Amino acid sequence: xxxxxxxxxxxxxxxxxxxxxxxxxxxxxxxxxxxxxxxxxxxxxxxxxxxxxxxxxxxxxxxxxxxxxxxxxxxxxxxxxxxxxxxxxxxxxxxxxxxxxxxxxxxxxxxxxxxxxxxxxxxxxxxxxxxxxxxxxxxxxxxxxxxxxxxxxxxxxxxxxxxxxxxxxxxxxxxxxxxxxxxxxxxxxxxxxxxxxxxxxxxxxxxxxxxxxxxxxxxxxxxxxxxxxxxxxxxxxxxxxxxxxxxxxxxxxxxxxxxxxxxxxx
Amino acid sequence: xxxxxxxxxxxxxxxxxxxxxxxxxxxxxxxxxxxxxxxxxxxxxxxxxxxxxxxxxxxxxxxxxxxxxxxxxxxxxxxxxxxxxxxxxxxxxxxxxxxxxxxxxxxxxxxxxxxxxxxxxxxxxxxxxxxxxxxxxxxxxxxxxxxxxxxxxxxxxxxxxxxxxxxxxxxxxxxxxxxxxxxxxxxxxxxxxxxxxxxxxxxxxxxxxxxxxxxxxxxxxxxxxxxxxxxxxxxxxxxxxxxxxxxxxxxxxxxxxxxxxxxxxxxxxxxxxxxxxxxx
Numbered sequence: 001x002x003x004x005x006x007x008x009x010x011x012x013x014x015x016x017x018x019x020x021x022x023x024x025x026x027x028x029x030x031x032x033x034x035x036x037x038x039x040x041x042x043x044x045x046x047x048x049x050x051x052x053x054x055x056x057x058x059x060x061x062x063x064x065x066x067x068x069x070x071x072x073x074x075x076x077x078x079x080x081x082x083x084x085x086x087x088x089x090x091x092x093x094x095x096x097x098x099x100x101x102x103x104x105x106x107x108x109x110x111x112x113x114x115x116x117x118x119x120x121x122x123x124x125x126x127x128x129x130x131x132x133x134x135x136x137x138x139x140x141x142x143x144x145x146x147x148x149x150x151x152x153x154x155x156x157x158x159x160x161x162x163x164x165x166x167x168x169x170x171x172x173x174x175x176x177x178x179x180x181x182x183x184x185x186x187x188x189x190x191x192x193x194x195x196x197x198x199x200x201x202x203x204x205x206x207x208x209x210x211x212x213x214x215x216x217x218x219x220x221x222x223x224x225x226x227x228x229x230x231x232x233x234x235x236x237x238x239x240x241x242x243x244x245x246x247x248x249x250x251x252x253x254x255x256x257x258x259x260x261x262x263x264x265x266x
Numbered sequence: 267x268x269x270x271x272x273x274x275x276x277x278x279x280x281x282x283x284x285x286x287x288x289x290x291x292x293x294x295x296x297x298x299x300x301x302x303x304x305x306x307x308x309x310x311x312x313x314x315x316x317x318x319x320x321x322x323x324x325x326x327x328x329x330x331x332x333x334x335x336x337x338x339x340x341x342x343x344x345x346x347x348x349x350x351x352x353x354x355x356x357x358x359x360x361x362x363x364x365x366x367x368x369x370x371x372x373x374x375x376x377x378x379x380x381x382x383x384x385x386x387x388x389x390x391x392x393x394x395x396x397x398x399x400x401x402x403x404x405x406x407x408x409x410x411x412x413x414x415x416x417x418x419x420x421x422x423x424x425x426x427x428x429x430x431x432x433x434x435x436x437x438x439x440x441x442x443x444x445x446x447x448x449x450x451x452x453x454x455x456x457x458x459x460x461x462x463x464x465x466x467x468x469x470x471x472x473x474x475x476x477x478x479x480x481x482x483x484x485x486x487x488x489x490x491x492x493x494x495x496x497x498x499x500x501x502x503x504x505x506x507x508x509x510x511x512x513x514x515x516x517x518x519x520x521x522x523x524x525x526x527x528x529x530x531x532x533x534x535x536x537x538x539x540x541x542x543x544x545x546x
């Protein structure tokens with residue numbers, strides 16, 4: 001945490017944890033996709049579930065999904081902008097288990113022209129606008145949005161981590177944190193890598209074309225207040241393996257709420 | 267990073283934090299100071315808007331208090347007091363209207379630091395440029411506290427929000443008025459010690475009641491802490507231990523009193539009525 005993280009963010013009110021932090025989590029969810037979603041289901045836990053409306057949490061989450069930063073003056077009218085953008089949003093509340101009180105699971109799907117991209121991301125707003133993402137598509141991950149984050153879903157086999165690390169090293173990308181988790185031996189695994197600067201396009205292209213890389217995203221840092229690249233992933237990796245980037249069942253392995261713990265919310 | 271380490275540093279606290287964050291890199295130092303100046307300007311802008319705007323918040327519970335106080339007669343003949351309170355509420359009323367503010371360190375406690383710092387500076391005729399280094403000090407105090415506890419009402423009640431903000435403001439004012447790192451540490455500690463145990467009980471879950479008036483109160487509290495420390499008073503309990511106590515008490519608070527809107531003034535007949543009305 002740096003001095004500018006304490007005196008900040010510059011944001012639209014009313015709550016750094018429930019508005020700015022929520023916006024940043026949704027912004028990360030948006031950047032975990034190549035295309036803008038057409039539908040989103042947001043599951044709110046704990047204090048998020050109890051005080052979402054009062055703190056503008058719902059508006060902030062919708063704003064983030066639309067790519068808005070926490071100080072975007074359009075944030076209070078996010079629902080109108082979502083309608084105009086063709087984004088349909090459903091809010092639910094649930095007990096997501098032993099997690100931070102301000103936690104949200106953001107499941108996005110659809111896309112322009114009938115695209116079927118589907119990504120689910122779960123994270124917590126830690127206070128003062130700081131965030132932590134700990135689950136993507138049911139895989140354990142670990143990143144905080146203060147640095148650029150590379151997400152790689154890959155086949156669980158020897159040498160993948162070394163290969164990715166080598167490519168990053170050759171690109172002069174310094175690794176700040178690295179987290180890997182798999183669902184089962186020889187199945188699929190996910191790594192989240194926080195790096196000091198965005199990977200170059202050739203390095204991204206190379207990684208995306210490795211046969212054991214099933215899905216990959218380069219998320220921008222979202223804490224500095226500097227705008228992320230215009231139009232998430234316009235300059236990102238091309239969906240070379242469109243069939244494999246497309247959504248899949250994320251039902252297993254996640255920190256699922258207990259059955260019956262969910263209640264619908266308008 | 268500890269307060270003990272900071273207190274032993276000769277000279278102003280901001281020099282300690284600047285050196286720590288930029289490691290002697292002149293470009294990094296300039297960049298940080300420029301960013302801080304931007305944050306300061308955004309804070310000043312939120313004060314100015316809040317003092318002239320009396321539009322109600324979405325709930326209708328707040329919105330006109332800052333302007334009202336700012337224009338009211340100074341019956342106590344205490345212009346500093348009136349100014350500090352009006353400035354603090356100006357920021358939080360802007361926040362409640364979903365206006366643009368700077369979290370310091372959170373949005374709910376965003377008025378305390380600008381209220382106290384701009385209030386004192388304007389009262390004494392000091393320029394905004396002189397406030398950049400004190401602002402660095404304020405940020406550094408927040409950073410030290412955040413190493414022990416997440417700064418959020420949901421994790422430790424209001425003591426974990428208004429406490430750090432008052433502590434940061436007290437340290438900043440101490441530096442503005444010539445206090446060294448030692449004095450700033452004791453100002454910050456005195457401010458923090460006397461906020462321990464405050465609950466986070468926003469009516470209806472909205473950051474309005476008691477948040478707006480609370481910032482008015484605790485910006486004054488911060489000025490008082492700076493005054494004590496500048497006169498040589500010290501925190502009898504070592505400042506790092508005070509932070510530990512704040513975190514410990516925060517964790518003892520039941521969930522109802524940690525930003526869920528289910529306890530305290532939120533859980534009164536009127537609080538429940540507002541919650542119901544706004545849920546419609």
